[in-house]
Amino acid sequence: MAELKGTRDGYGEALIELGEKDSNIVVLDADLGSSTRARKFATKFPERYFNVGVAEQNMIGIASGLACTGKTVFASTFAIFATGRPWEQIRNSVCFSNLNVKIVASHGGITVGADGASHQSLEDVAIMRCIPNMKVIVPCDYEETKKTMREIVKVKGPYYIRLGRAKYPVLTNPDTPFEVGKGHIFRKGKHVTIISTGTMLDHALKAAAQLEKQDVQAEVMHIHTIKPIDAELIAASAKKTRCVVTVEEHSVIGGLGSAVSEVLCSCCPVPVERIGIQDKFGRSGSPEVLIKVYNMDVPDIVEAAKKVIQKKD
Amino acid sequence: MKEKRLSIDFFIVNELDAQGLISPEWSNTVIDEKKIQHLKNTAQKVRRKIIEILGRAGSGHPGGSLSSTEIIVSLYEGIMDVDPSQPRKMQRDRLVLSKGHSCPALYVMLAFKGFFPVEDLDHLRQWGSHLQGHPDMKSTPGVDMSSGSLGQGLSAACGIALAAKIDKRDFWTYCIIGDGEAQEGQIWEASMFAAHNKLDNLIVFLDFNKQQIEGRVDEIIGPLQYEEKWKSFGWHVQTIDGHSFKEIFHAVDTAKKSRFKPFMIIANTVKGKGVSFMEWNLDFHGTAPKGTEIEKAISEINDSAF
Incomplete structure (x- = not known):
């Protein structure tokens, strides 16, 4: 832990x-x-x-x-x-x-x-x-x-x-590579790319671990710099896995999900599922409860990954 | 002109007179008659050029440019320490034209001072010109801060004055705001900040021309008790005739001698000043003169006697 x-x-x-x-x-x-x-x-x-x-x-x-x-x-x-x-x-x-x-x-x-x-x-x-x-x-x-x-x-x-x-x-240490504008792959995989931003990386990694038990190898990419976004890394991963899930603690309108979709639609159009706030306001509650209620928890990411894999060519 | 102002804006001027705020005593040490004559000649040239370039551009804001002409001419012809050959020099006085739509007056003055060629003025508001519709510090040499969205420049001026305080630099920061602009809440946030942080290196002009785009300021949203407002916000305040070089120079002189508080100069001005058919005429807040209006305006300015 x-x-x-x-x-x-x-x-x-x-x-x-x-x-x-x-x-x-x-x-x-x-x-x-x-x-x-x-x-x-x-x-x-x-x-x-x-x-x-x-x-x-x-x-x-x-x-x-x-x-x-x-x-x-x-x-x-x-x-x-x-x-x-x-x-x-x-x-x-x-x-x-x-x-x-x-x-x-x-x-x-x-x-x-x-x-x-x-x-x-x-x-x-x-x-x-x-x-x-x-x-x-x-x-x-x-x-x-x-x-x-x-x-x-x-x-x-x-x-x-x-x-x-x-x-x-705390998922990184002082030696973990960091460069503004560059994404970082925390886990390699070939069936689906899970791209997260901010503190949702933890959830993305846990989802990938669960998927592995179901024989799905998920690539987990952390995008800290949403602008300028690392289009090259996103496109390269999407070309390999042919489907993408984005995960963010933000509205799916205009955030990471949108930014990733903007990259993909012009250079590598593949199905995308966007985990995040679905055009709603928040409510009071503990962070853990809210992440669940707003369908952003680990099982939600797992389900989204399976769903998007089904949509692949 | 005063009669005209009384007839149209009797309420406002009467109020100022009652407060005893007009015509303090002057000395000749701050500014002499020769200098005043030079400033008047410069203002005449600036006004003429404002009309020419707005006429050529076909759009822009003559009213506020003409009301702030004496203030801007004063700042660049005797008050501010600036070097046109080094517009970004750290040790220089700075002006934030918070009422950015009055930039034709600033652009003309900067060109006359040599910050850029006078011919550039012919391309105001055109594609490719460094003279944008509203001030852009990245484009125009001599523009110290971008502006145009009302209410924001006074905060920026506070930031500049604060930087001087932090670094113990002795340059002055000037700012010109509009009376309509003072309806923005941010102006009052900045006014609190300036007083709280004792920014006595900040001198602000309120171009009190009493009109805004949709009508008279007092009819749109009052009250207009600017003196009381800024005094209660912890400022030194002085009200002057904003078209009198003598009063402008004396007010700045007083401001520079004042300590511990920012200084507000409420400059009573006439919107469209210097062109009879533009004065007090709302049509010329944001509409450029055209055709015969241009010729008539220029001929009036040329004929104006000092």
């Missing part, structure tokens, strides 16, 4: 690590710094940390001004407030001018749990990846979050990093 750790904890720790190396980093928070873990930065660098108050549109605007004066800016709040509330500010004040603003949001997805629908961001990846210049990364665990942070500070321009609220299994 893998150790459980928050992706947001990886964020808070990486911020301090990066802040020590680079005095140009400024962190903004819209009064949720304790929850996003951005506030950790304030304990070390109070002069470079600003809680703008409950004012997300202004936070993005401040970030744009800081960035066009040479700062590397991290702006954090919950995913729904980081992307939905200031969407147009992100588009016009940040992305249009390709400014160096990294939006790192916690509380993405249904596993926010008890807080319910208003706080469960299920559309953020869709509305971020459609903006030109914006790049989107959804790390699978604590370790990968830290690696993501170390990489994105090296590249100027806007990023959206989606993290969760819960504790998730």
Whole structure:
């Protein structure tokens, strides 16, 4: 059993690590710094940390001004407030001018749990990846979050990093390969490709293990960078297995499932089953219950794999 | 012009007079008559060029460009420390034209200063031109921040001023917002932030031209008590005649001497200022002059006596 750790904890720790190396980093928070873990930065660098108050549109605007004066800016709040509330500010004040603003949001997805629908961001990846210049990364665990942070500070321009609220299994270690824009195959197979993003990798791997018992060899690919997506790797795997299941803790409209389908429909049209939120709002409940109720659990992935294999040529 | 303003906007001007906010005492140390004459000549040239390029483009926003002309001319002809040969120099003053639709005035001024060739102005709003319909910092030399979507520029200006504070740099950040624009909630988020963080290196002009695209600002959504609003948000506030170079320069001088608070200059202006048939005429908020209107406007500007 893998150790459980928050992706947001990886964020808070990486911020301090990066802040020590680079005095140009400024962190903004819209009064949720304790929850996003951005506030950790304030304990070390109070002069470079600003809680703008409950004012997300202004936070993005401040970030744009800081960035066009040479700062590397991290702006954090919950995913729904980081992307939905200031969407147009992100588009016009940040992305249009390709400014160096990294939006790192916690509380993405249904596993926010008890807080319910208003706080469960299920559309953020869709509305971020459609903006030109914006790049989107959804790390699978604590370790990968830290690696993501170390990489994105090296590249100027806007990023959206989606993290969760819960504790998730740590599936990677400091030596696991990580490159922005590159998918990673965690398990090789030939009958079906299961592509997951974020913390759903754990479910995808468990589903593959169950499928193996039924003589189905599933290839499991983790796509942390949803934009720019690793089209080459996805196409190569799909050409081999001839069918794909996508798994994400996000609406199937506009998220990983859409992004993968966009790749496949132009270069390798094969049947795709999309596991995710099926055009619904969330509800209160524990993360485990919600994953079950919204049909995103391991048995759901297994069933989807079998179904999509049936649809193969 | 004041009579006209009284007749049309009696309520607003009367209110300002009652507050004793017009005509403070001036000294000649900040700006002399010779300089004022130069600024007036420049403003005349800028206005003429605004009409020409909007006429050629066939679209754009004359009203707000003409109301903010003196403010923009003042900033680039004596207030801001900028170097047209190094538009991205770190040690420079910055302007965020938050009411981005007034960019024809900014573009003309930047061209006159030498940030780019004056001939470029002929291609405003055309395919291939670096002069976009609304300001694009990536395209146009001298544009410090992209804008156009109302309400966002003041936050960006706060971010720039904050960066100066963090790095202990002594440049000034200027911002021009509109009165219609002040209906955006983000303006007030930014206003709180600027005061809370004591951004006394931030000087903002409110181009109070009293009209917005669909009508008079006070008829669309009041109240307009801008002085009280910004004072209560923790700002220094001064109200001036936004077409008086003397008042603009003195207000900025006062702002630079003020400490611990951001500074709001409420500039009473006339929408469409300088062209009789455009003044107070809503048709020219977002519609370019055409045909004989262009000739008439240019001839009026040429004939205007200072």
